Amino acid sequence: xxNLLLNIDAGTIDWSRAQFALTAIYHWLFVPLTLGLAVxxxxxxxxxxxxxxxxxxxxxKFWQKLFGINFAMGVATGIILxxxxxxxxxxxxxxxxxxxGAPLAIEGVVAFFMESTFVAVMYFGWxxxxxxxxxxxxxxxxxxxxxxxxxxxxxxxWMQYPVGCxxxxxxxxxxxxxxxxxxxxxxxxxxxxxxxxxTWIIGAIFCVGVSCWYLMKKRHIRLATxxxxxxxxxxxxxxxxxxxxxxxxGQQVAEVQPMKLAAMxxxxxxxxxxxxxAVAWVNPFCQPDYEQLEAxxxxxxxxxxxxxxxxxxxxxxxxxxxxxLNGYTRPDGTQEPSVDEKMVMGQxxxxxxxxxxxxxxxxxxxxxxxxxxVLKANMQYMGYGxxxxxxxxxxxxxxxxxxxxxxxxxxxxxxxxxxxxVILAYRIPYLSVITRRxxxxxxxxxxxxxDTHDMTGLPAWHYWLAIALIPLAYIxxxxxxxxxxxxxxxxxxxxxxxxxxxxxxxxxxxxMLTFFIFLILFTTMLxxxxxIMLKQIKKGPEL
Numbered sequence: 001x002x003n004l005l006l007n008i009d010a011g012t013i014d015w016s017r018a019q020f021a022l023t024a025i026y027h028w029l030f031v032p033l034t035l036g037l038a039v040x041x042x043x044x045x046x047x048x049x050x051x052x053x054x055x056x057x058x059x060x061k062f063w064q065k066l067f068g069i070n071f072a073m074g075v076a077t078g079i080i081l082x083x084x085x086x087x088x089x090x091x092x093x094x095x096x097x098x099x100x101g102a103p104l105a106i107e108g109v110v111a112f113f114m115e116s117t118f119v120a121v122m123y124f125g126w127x128x129x130x131x132x133x134x135x136x137x138x139x140x141x142x143x144x145x146x147x148x149x150x151x152x153x154x155x156x157x158w159m160q161y162p163v164g165c166x167x168x169x170x171x172x173x174x175x176x177x178x179x180x181x182x183x184x185x186x187x188x189x190x191x192x193x194x195x196x197x198x199t200w201i202i203g204a205i206f207c208v209g210v211s212c213w214y215l216m217k218k219r220h221i222r223l224a225t226x227x228x229x230x231x232x233x234x235x236x237x238x239x240x241x242x243x244x245x246x247x248x249x250g251q252q253v254a255e256v257q258p259m260k261l262a263a264m265x266x267x268x269x270x271x272x273x274x275x276x277x278a279v280a281w282v283n284p285f286c287q288p289d290y291e292q293l294e295a296x297x298x299x300x301x302x303x304x305x306x307x308x309x310x311x312x313x314x315x316x317x318x319x320x321x322x323x324x325l326n327g328y329t330r331p332d333g334t335q336e337p338s339v340d341e342k343m344v345m346g347q348x349x350x351x352x353x354x355x356x357x358x359x360x361x362x363x364x365x366x367x368x369x370x371x372x373x374v375l376k377a378n379m380q381y382m383g384y385g386x387x388x389x390x391x392x393x394x395x396x397x398x399x400x401x402x403x404x405x406x407x408x409x410x411x412x413x414x415x416x417x418x419x420x421x422v423i424l425a426y427r428i429p430y431l432s433v434i435t436r437r438x439x440x441x442x443x444x445x446x447x448x449x450x451d452t453h454d455m456t457g458l459p460a461w462h463y464w465l466a467i468a469l470i471p472l473a474y475i476x477x478x479x480x481x482x483x484x485x486x487x488x489x490x491x492x493x494x495x496x497x498x499x500x501x502x503x504x505x506x507x508x509x510x511x512m513l514t515f516f517i518f519l520i521l522f523t524t525m526l527x528x529x530x531x532i533m534l535k536q537i538k539k540g541p542e543l
Contacts, residue, residue, distance in 0.1 A: 011508030013500045016088040019515040021485075023081045025478060026522040030074030030529075032477050035149060035196060036203015037067040038142025043230050049135045057126075059223050060138070062541035063207070064122060066533060071119065071145075073529045077522060088511065092492050092502035099165050099176045100155050103183065107151035115144025149199075150192050157188035159493050160484070161256045167379055169356050169372065174496075190252050191484075194245035197238050198477055201414055204235030205466075205473040208421065210537055212463035220540050229425045236418035242411055247309060253487075254310035254318065257494060259393065260487030262321045263400040265306060266296040270320035270328075275301030276309060279405075284398045290321045296401075321397075325390055337381075339390040346385025349378035383496045395489040403479040403486070410476035417469065 041063040048056030082104060085093050093100070121129060121137035129137070158164075164181030165174045176182060208231040214224035254261050261267070266282050267274070268290040280296035282288060288296065304314035311318070317331045327338035337345070356371035387393060488494060492502040 008500065008503055008505050009508050010500075012506050012511055013503050015508050015511035015515055016503045016506070017499065019088060019511055019518060020081075020084055022515060022518055022522070023077065023084060024481070024485075026526065027074065027077040027081050028478060028481055029474060029526060030070055030077060031149070032199035032202040032474070033070045033206060034067065034074050034145055035142070035199035036201070036206065037063060037070070038145055038203070039200055039234055040203050040207050040227070040230060041067055042139045042142055043234070044227070045135050045138050049131055055222065058541045059227065061126075062223065063227075064138075065536055066210075068119070068123060069529060069532050069536065073525055076525065080518070088504050088506070089492070089502050090504040092497065094173065095497060095502070096165075096174045096493065099158060099162075099174060099182060102176065102179065103151040103154040103158075107148050111144050111147035111151060113144075115141050115148065118144060146196060149196055153192045153195055154183055154185075154188045156484075157185060157191045158182055159491075160191070160488060161185060161187035161252075162493050162496055167382075169353055169375060170360070187252050187256065190245065190249045194242060194249045195480075197241040197245055198480065200234055200238035201242060202473045202477060204231040204238060204418070205414070205469050207231035208235065209467045209470045212466035213537070214540070216460055216463040223541055225425075228421070232418055232421040232425050235414065236422050239411065239415040239418055243415065246408075246411070250309045251312070257487065258319050259321070259324050260395065260400065260483075261310065262319065262324060263395045263397045263487055264404040264483060266299075266397055266401045267306070267318065267320040268293050268295060268322055270318045270323045272307065272315050272317050273304055274306040274310075274316075274318045275303045276305030277301045280401075282398050282401045284402055286398070287394075288397055290394070290397070321394055325393070339384065339387070339393050342381040342384040343387055343390065345378040345381040346383060346387070348385075349375055349382035350385040352378065353382075381495070383491065383493070383498055383501075386498045386501050387490070392490050395487050399486045400483055403482040407476050407479040407483065410472055410479075414469070414473070414476075417466075 041060055044056055044063060045060040047053075048060055085100075118137040118140040121134065122141050125134050125137060162174075163185050164176055164178035166177050167173075168175050182188075207227050211224040211228035211231065214220045215228070250261070253264075262270070265277050266280055266288065267277075268288070277296070278300050280299035280301075282296050306318055307316040308314050310316060319328055319336075324336075325339050327341065328336050330336055352371045352374035356368050356375060359365075359368035359371060384393075490498050490500075492499050
């Protein structure tokens with residue numbers, strides 16, 4: 001990390017970020033459905049194993065075909081994503097490759113190998129292995145994909161909350177000193193649980209949407225009905241689980257990434273007894289004047305909810321953007337330095353590092369030892385030494401604010417949707433009758449449907465609603481990732497390595513060219529997948 005890195009073309013930084021964002025967004029279109037359908041098809045094949053009813057075998061094969069189409073596309077985009085760390089972010093890879101590379105290597109050697117092996121048995125072993133071994137292969141395929149997600153999320157969580165490492169001034173690298181701290185940090189566990197559970201929502205909504213299309217067309221009624229029931233239960237459990245794990249993740253963000261939480265809430269000035277914003281006017285296209293505004297205009301909040309989410313105390317203190325920029329006193333009495341003070345300490349660390357290396361090269365061990373002490377004292381804020389304006393430490397508020405509301409708002413919608421669906425589909429006594437009569441009174445269900453449990457007799461718009469939730473589920477999922485990654489800005493590694501120091505020294509034109517190549521390639525792949533999936537759904541199961 002020398003001064004040369006600060007002179008990289010700004011266009012290279014912007015295009016490198018755009019290309020990585022493009023690849024990650026497209027990749028995440030495929031991954032959630034892979035993880036979600038793995039649960040659906042595992043449950044369906046388990047029912048076949050228990051009942052020996054051939055219907056369940058045919059149903060399992062149908063969902064496995066859709067899983068396989070999506071699985072192949074996810075692998076292709078994921079490989080390109082990992083290569084970009086070496087091509088576009090080589091300074092990042094050099095600086096933390098000893099740490100970041102370990103979970104990615106484990107993911108490739110263990111988890112990806114596992115899912116690739118058992119997916120072959122799942123597709124081609126129906127008549128070649130025992131039913132029990134085949135069932136195990138189906139679940140192990142999904143487990144392998146989930147373990148892959150674990151190690152990838154461990155790597156991402158470390159970027160959000162770097163632990164288990166020490167900076168070595170002789171090698172100019174951050175080196176791992178505690179593998180278990182990296183692999184099982186609370187941030188990694190929380191991120192994994194919230195992310196994977198959210199993928200089950202997408203799998204469940206996809207399953208329910210496809211089932212409702214069949215019910216609307218009055219085709220494959222038993223497949224649609226049984227799949228809908230399974231999808232409804234998985235979706236309700238996952239939606240409630242995502243809400244709980246989201247609360248846990250929110251507390252972790254409040255603890256280690258308070259600026260991200262402030263951006264998510266458009267919280268300009270913090271304090272105690274903070275409410276969680278329901279709606280407010282935040283211009284989606286420009287950064288708000290947070291230094292001049294007391295709060296976002298037209299703000300309506302839920303009293304005390306943000307303090308509860310962040311601290312488990314309705315009177316807890318939550319810092320805002322200005323508090324974090326200018327420094328503040330924590331509730332325990334300790335003083336949090338301002339960004340300007342952190343920038344000064346970061347510059348001391350950078351200067352001490354240069355002086356240390358110069359002293360070591362000259363053989364002056366006493367001077368090297370003295371500079372090493374200065375470096376160690378200021379190392380926590382070394383990344384701030386590359387920031388020239390304290391306002392660069394504030395992420396883009398509009399993206400974080402609106403993406404967070406999209407994620408949470410749609411999550412609440414999914415809970416309501418799946419709760420009603422479970423009640424109707426499983427004919428829960430009393431609740432089912434009450435729910436149907438209430439929906440009929442509200443005009444959502446026809447009067448004739450108030451006391452019937454026929455899921456095929458509903459108006460067409462009910463089925464279209466379920467189908468429409470499929471893209472909304474993806475919007476919620478992508479919004480979560482936007483909050484996670486935009487909220488971390490300007491850091492590639494939180495408080496340690498700014499984005500513009502991590503990028504490769506490339507020509508911006510080269511990155512721009514590959515950006516558009518990937519845009520065309522990934523868009524084509526997505527269009528091909530959707531076309532193949534629609535054809536397979538239209539064809540239906542092979543009975």
